[in-house]
Amino acid sequence: MECILDAVAVQQLIRDGLPAAASVVVEAVGPGEARIRLPFHARMLRPGGVISGPTLMAAADTAMYACVLAHVGPELMAVTTDMNLHFLSMTPAGDVVAEARLLKLGRRLLVLDVAVRDHLGRETVHVTGSYMRPSQ
Numbered sequence: 001m002e003c004i005l006d007a008v009a010v011q012q013l014i015r016d017g018l019p020a021a022a023s024v025v026v027e028a029v030g031p032g033e034a035r036i037r038l039p040f041h042a043r044m045l046r047p048g049g050v051i052s053g054p055t056l057m058a059a060a061d062t063a064m065y066a067c068v069l070a071h072v073g074p075e076l077m078a079v080t081t082d083m084n085l086h087f088l089s090m091t092p093a094g095d096v097v098a099e100a101r102l103l104k105l106g107r108r109l110l111v112l113d114v115a116v117r118d119h120l121g122r123e124t125v126h127v128t129g130s131y132m133r134p135s136q
Contacts, residue, residue, distance in 0.1 A: 001031050001032040001071055001102055001105055002031060002071075003029050003030065003031060003070045003071060004070065004071060004072065004073040005029070005069055005070050005073060005074070006029060006070075007026045007027065007028055007029045007034075007070075008026075010026045010029055010034070010066050010069045010070050011024070011025065011026035011066075013069055013074055013076065014026065014062065014065065014066065014069070017076050021062060023038065023039055023041070024036055024037075024038060024062055025037040025038075025039065026066050027097075029066065029067070029070035032067075032071075032101060032102045033067060033099065033100060033101050033102065034063055034066040034067035034070050034099075034100045035063070035097065035098070035099045035100075036059065036062050036063045036066050036097070036098050036100075037095055037096070037097050037098075038055065038058070038059050038062075038095065038096040038097075038098075039095055040093060040094050040095050040096075040119070044093075044096070045093060048090075049092075049093055050090040050091055050092060050093065051090075051091035051092070051093065051094075051096060051118075053087070055096065056085070056087075056091060056096065056116050056124070056125050057083070057085060059096045059097075059098040059116055060083065060085065060098050060100075060114045060116050060125065060127040060129070061080055061083060061129070062098065063098035063099065063100035063114050063116075064080070064083075064100045064112045064114060064127075064129055064131060065078070065080075065131070066100065067100040067101070067102050067110075067112055068102075068110055068112075068131045068133075071102060071105055071110075072105075072110070072133060075133055075134055077134040078110075078131050078132065078133050078134060079131065079132055080129060080130075080131055081109070081129075081130045081131060081132045082129055082130050083127060083128075083129040084127065084128045084129065085125055085126075085127050086125065086126045086127070087124070087125050088123060088124055088125060088126060089122070089124050090124065091116070091118045091124040091125070092118055092119070092120075094118060094119025094120070095119045096116060096117070096118065096119075097116070097117045097118075097119075097121075098114050098115070098116045098117070099114065099115045099117070100112050100113070100114045101113050101114070107133070108132060108133050109130055109131070109132055109133070110130060110131045110132075110133070111128075111129075111130045112128070112129055112130065112131070113126070113127060113128045113129075114126070114127040114128075114129070115127075
């Protein structure tokens with residue numbers, strides 16, 4: 001699976017289209033994969049001092065979106081069709097890294113999985129999901 005866009009182009013598309021994602025760093029894209037980082041901010045925490053579920057979901061979805069954009073180009077209306085999360089352990093305060101892997105690149109549907117990791121590199125959430133491409 002060849003990439004159409006590089007990490008810089010994907011990051012710019014995400015930041016331009018999603019102002020709430022201004023802090024997202026697209027670290028890398030490559031054949032069949034993408035890695036993003038959410039730099040730590042105190043607003044990511046839930047009671048107990050761990051990263052909140054919505055933050056972890058956003059990291060996973062953003063990694064999938066980055067992977068989709070890298071492989072299909074600037075199809076900004078590609079949308080999440082489903083996401084299944086397995087929270088493996090609490091994610092301690094710190095940067096969150098999400099690594100998406102493209103399992104299937106179909107004409108209309110893309111299937112992915114994501115490893116969400118804490119700042120120490122431990123996988124704390126495993127995600128599967130799919131994206132639907134806009135009508136051609």
